Amino acid sequence: MMKRKNIAVVGASETSQLGKVPGMSQLQLHADAALNAMADCGLKPSDIDGIATAREIPTELAHYLGIVPTWVDGTTVGGCSFMLHVRHAIAAIESGLCKTVLVTHGESGKSMIGKPIVGIGPSQLEGQFQAPYGTYGPTTMFTIPALRYMKKYNIDVEKIANVAVVQREWAAKQSRASFRDPITVDDVMNSRMIAWPFRILMCCLVTDGGGALILTSAERAKDFPQKPVYVLGTGESVETPLVSQMEDFTTSKAFRVSGKKAFDEAGISHADVDHLMIYDAFAHLPLYGLEDLGFCKPGEAKDFINGRNTAIGGKLPLNTNGGGLSYMHSGMYGMYALQESVRQMRGIAPAQVDGAKISVCHGVGGMFAASGTVIFTNEA
DSSP states (O other): OOTTEEEEEEEEOOSSSOBBBBTTOOOHHHHHHHHHHHHHHHHHHGGGOOOSSSSSSSHHHHHHHHTSSEEEEOOOSSOOOSHHHHHHHHHHHHSSSOOEEEEEEEEEETTTTOOOOOOOOOTHHHHHTTHHHHHHHHHHTHHHHHHHHHHTTTTOOOHHHHHHHHHHHHHHTTTTTTTTTTHHHHHHHHHHHHETEEEGGBBBOOOEEEEEEEEEEEEHHHTTSSSOOEEHHHHHHEOSSOGGOOOTTTTTHHHHHHHHHHHHTTTOOOOGGGOOOOOOOOOTHHHOOOOOHEEEEEEEOOOOOOOOOSSTTTTBBOOOOOOHHEEEEEESHHHHHHHHHHHHTTTOOTTTTTTOOOEEEEETTTTTTTTEEEEEESSO
8 A cells, every 4th residue: 555645746737738739749749748747847858767658658758758767657548547657656656666757648639640540349349249239439338327327316317417517617717628608408408419318518528638747755746846746545446348248337346446445545534525526528427426436325416416516616626627528638538637636736726626635536447447546635
């Protein structure tokens, strides 16, 4: 088990541009985010001896930046990969494998410049056992658990639509958000149908961008220009690459295992949490996250959000950047959630939560295939 507050984030930044960036390749987006994070904490590539990234090969990124690492991690389990990278980086630093780790993300999700085409082949489990039956891609795969969840707990689609409405309120405070204009439940319900029950305003954005984090020991963190953000606890898990083979369509085993591990490591209760980020590729995911992390009982998250508990002024501010539904979603959203948690802990977020001391950042990979959880604090 990691030691609490033993490792800190000392550098954090997103790419210079977010949204539509046709002038940069995917590798360049990685590099832009990495150099911005280094500038944030006053480091240069020669100061980095650990590197972690997903989808892009770490070898290419290290070469491109001129980094000679003694520790490398290319774990790729979907959009929560960066939460796992943080966890693995902590283990690497604590065990002496490296001293300063760079975690990067860059993705040309909209412009598709230098982005490898990832398909589903017949040799893969998904290609053999799901694709032939018409479930291909997130918009059709996520409908399966969502519809079972709605049926079991008698949830109207309007309650799921409200998730997008509340998060747009947070996005209105973000100058870099893709969508900032207010929306209503009626707006969501009248938007274009994608795959029942999801209308387009209940689906994530498709954008270009990226972000990077730099981690080192808490002892060294005191010498950096930015306020250190300490890691209290972390968790990770996987369940199945096949959404059809989930143990229970109404709850994610990976969510439950990852979340519990992080809370146990951090030694905190739910009442201690001031700020929460839950990966929201689609509008139903915050409902699953609130319940599987233990903030709400099964089936009650809809009422929790409907009661404006997660909205501006609520008791549990959630997805304060606007989330993947309104802020950014280049394909793998986890890094943007981590960036917002760090901003909140530094006290510099555009929609800053007053007095926030603990932030929980929770991600999903694939269609409930994987999960990663990181708990941050700004108290040494």
